[in-house]
Amino acid sequence: MSARIGVAVMAALLALYIVLVGQRARLLLTSGDGIAVAMGVVLVVLPAIAAWALGRELWFGVRAQQVGRRLEAEGGLPQDEVAVRPSGRVLREDGDAVFPKYRADAEAHPDDWRAWYRLGLAYDAAGDRRRAREAVRTAIRLEKSDQPG
Known part of the structure; x- marks a missing residue:
């Protein structure tokens, strides 16, 4: 809020x-x-x-x-156990640890908006805000083309 x-x-x-x-x-x-x-x-x-x-x-x-x-x-948000600061931000070390899994998923499924969104969350947790925004922008573009109708 x-x-x-x-x-x-x-x-x-x-x-x-x-x-x-x-x-x-x-x-x-x-x-x-x-x-x-x-x-x-x-x-x-x-x-x-x-x-x-x-x-x-x-x-x-x-x-x-x-x-x-x-x-x-859809129940597709990451469920990784990571330590967080009192502010709610993921500890960078934990973000770095889970990052490779989401990068591999996005590379294996380049047309899946879900994989790109999760990669954006992983980039953000790892402290790379620029790449996080790029990944989320890709997810938005792919999700828009995935909409029915």
């Missing part, structure tokens, strides 16, 4: 930032000075990029959660 609160706070702060920068951009765009107008254009473009990036990340989170729920409903 705290992650959702964090996301809501970040989204609200981005919205406030966009409003404040938008006001400055309007002033610069209407100033008539060439450099000020150019700065105003940049102030319009950068918040648009930030909003797009935030939207993309929010959509990734929603889809990752949907795929995770589907895998959980």
Whole structure:
């Protein structure tokens, strides 16, 4: 739940930032000075990029959660016994220990979204967030093509 609160706070702060920068951009765009107008254009473009990036990340989170729920409903989430910190994060040593099994499963079944999602969880447990996100993105793409209809 705290992650959702964090996301809501970040989204609200981005919205406030966009409003404040938008006001400055309007002033610069209407100033008539060439450099000020150019700065105003940049102030319009950068918040648009930030909003797009935030939207993309929010959509990734929603889809990752949907795929995770589907895998959980199927009983396919990893059942490995691993030690966790008080925060709930897996101890890196335990994550590293179970990682090879999930990597081998994803390599053996490259079209199985379930294997890729489990690999993403294993990457995350091993502390490799970039590869975890890549694996989960692959799982989302494969799961979407696996949908009936």
